[in-house]
Amino acid sequence: MKYIVIVKPKKAILDPQGQAIKKVAQNYFKKDIGDIRVGKYFEIETQESQEIVEDLAKKILSNDVIEDYEVIKP
Amino acid sequence: MKYIVIVKPKKAILDPQGQAIKKVAQNYFKKDIGDIRVGKYFEIETQESQEIVEDLAKKILSNDVIEDYEVIKP
Incomplete structure (x- = not known):
């Protein structure tokens, strides 16, 4: 079975990687892009249970x- | 408007980060966990169009x- 796990920084935590991408995007598009937050995405193909x-x-x-x-569970 | 962007390695590309996590998980759970592939997850809060x-x-x-x-578009 396939599962997707998304891991993202908590709301209250600064996200310097997202800030950096935001700056690059602003320079590239020459406009304010808004807020970008970066997380991790995992695709897991397993026979184990959802608990595991x-x-x-x-x-x-x-x-x-x-x-x-x-x-x-997509 | 909020957008989510998922970036993941193409199917044919080796994913060494996923392989490493798989090994750690196998050691931790003492069983074969299956396949793990790692990608990036971006949450973008913007006034711009989907094209941008x-x-x-x-x-x-x-x-x-x-x-x-x-x-x-969640």
């Missing part, structure tokens, strides 16, 4: 001090 | 030799 995938997302794919994760 | 976002995804957020991108 949640556990994987929580313990290995994300850092729960600064990031939120979401498991999606 | 597609352009941004194509020219700045992804490398079209090795990556595919997808723009989603």
